[in-house]
Amino acid sequence: MTNTNNLNWMVYGANGYTGELIAREAVRQGLKPILAGRNQAKVAELAQELGLEFRAFGLDEVTQISKQLEGLHLVMHCAGPFSSTSKPMMQACINAGAHYLDITGEISVFELSQSLDAQAQKANIVLCPGVGFDVIPTDCVAAALKEALPDATHLALGFDSKTGLSPGTAKTSTEGMADGGKVRKDGKIITVPLAHHVRQIDFGDGQKSAMSVPWGDVATAFYTTGIANIEVFVPASPKVIFGAKMLNSLRPLLKLQVMQKMMKSIIGKSVVGPNAELRAKLPTYVWGEARNAQGHVKTARIQTENAYSLTVNGALTVVRYLLDQKVKGGTYTPAKLMGYQLVTQIKGSGALIVT
Template identity: 50%
Template sequence: MNNKKIMIYGAYGYTGELIAREAVARGLRPILAGRNSKKLQPLAEELGLPAMAVELGASETLERTLRDMDVVIHCAGPFSTTAEPMMRACIEAGTHYQDITGEMEVYRSAHAMHKEARDAGVVLCPGTGFDVIPTDCLAAALHKAIPTATHLTLGFDSDSGLSPGTAKTSIESLGVGGAIRRQGKIEIVGHGELTRTIDFGRGDKFAVAIPWGDVATAYYSTEIPNIEVYIPMSPRRAKKMQRMNRFRWLLGKPWVQNWLKGKVDQKVRGPSEEKRSEQKTWVWGEIRNDRRGERRIGRVVTANGYDVTVHGSLAVAEFLLDYGGDGGYFTPSKLCGYELVEKLPGSGSIKVGID
């Protein structure tokens, strides 16, 4: 492992910087990279790490740079724009790829590149952060309990706010709607359309379905044909979401998207280390086989989403540095096993029972 290299691309973003600092604390010497040399240099000098500026659009230069790398942790959003060129460059360069996205379309894109990546011996593993390690691992553990399941419902409850990147991802979904999986196919539903009451681990709460990445990844991990993902939300806020459905056509306009994302840049900041240490996340899942009347509930408590992303992305990177298996697209649980989440600092054990 000592002779192998990790690149953190987008290292000067909020989460990228957290990952870089933790990597150094672990004794790793990642190469910091990104599009803006002026933003890269101060962090590289402070941490005593090499840095290089390279544009994602400069495909030949990017591929040449990646040939010296063993693993890329891609942290530069919006991933809807940046993930595909980086994945394709990694396939050409023979470099394992992972990222911290929660964007469903990135997972679907990576899944579509499975054969190319397998033939190149390259692992594509997007979603090696809070999106989607805890929910993906819980889905895999629940699937082990009922291998013939027909329905999977996941959810999480956290006191942590959105990171700038996640906030921008949420904005991109405003013009599309929610998403669930029905009979193996992804369906678009209205914002706030599906609701239920869930005990995520802190008592019953009103919850609303959201277009979380597991609508794609949990299906790739388990092949369960019906999947929904929920978060707690006040009924009043759910009503506001439902009213937004009338304006989805407007919310998807590029100028509206850019305006809203500009507001994120102005107002959304990641929390301090002290604040993060106070925030945990309660992850919940329900699996059923309706034909047989079987049902199980699973739960796991993790650290806050930012710390899960930092430790999860580095755990997967270290796994890939010593990896000798096949290439291709993998979810986190398919690559590292569902126990991955239990090994992260601040995480408990997955508990599955009848409830």
């Protein structure tokens, strides 16, 4: 075991909503990350307040990023949309020999990390995207269900959270709507209409109508469990389900660059992440269901703190693990890296119950 204070690590995107929360909590826990981001003024202001070192650089050129990461043990990447920022940062981490973590929920990023597994092994670094609410709790539920029903052929996951969106998450969602729904069928990720599957689910807070969504577990749960058929659900009112179905006809428009730019501009000016008081009031209910070819079913549930608080505490739990432990290089999901009890180790989580 190493001394975490002797290893340099970085929070990139520290001036963003979630990045700042992670930076502040890290300091509260006695950690001293280097803060970094593209906006020098904002990063410098936060670093001065917290008494931390800072660096300012963009993510346009892998060689230059790699130089900024030299000597680092780990990068906690918090600057989205990760569909644009993850590839250069992952490659720079491989070049610099630094572990890579992020808080994405984007399917394309998880697939990218899997394609870089051999490079990560050769560099002896860990690539583990999704160490926040996306996808720690659902990934751990998936792993627990696989243990409970080893021959499962179908996996459904979901969560019930009333936490509002941060600007970064809202912007990422606009990209996701344009790409349509996603499920994994017979081992392959396929595109389906938005809200293509509607069912009743008790996530842990009573029976609710729910619709399928293109959540990151469509990618990650396959690598965690090997289960070939996967879909993810969230609660939705009939009005929301109707709206999602109507969006299917507008998807070609949503893909237009000018439309994406306009929507993200509106989000940047109008969306503010939930404050500490609101986050404290909003627990999250996480659910999963595995089924085998004979029709046997196992169900798992866990209650956690709100999505953003879990992201902060989950990310730092994984950071501490990689600062303390020697781990074989390669691409991991959170549950593959630390086991499905990871979610129960995070502040605010209850027991993970499988029935």
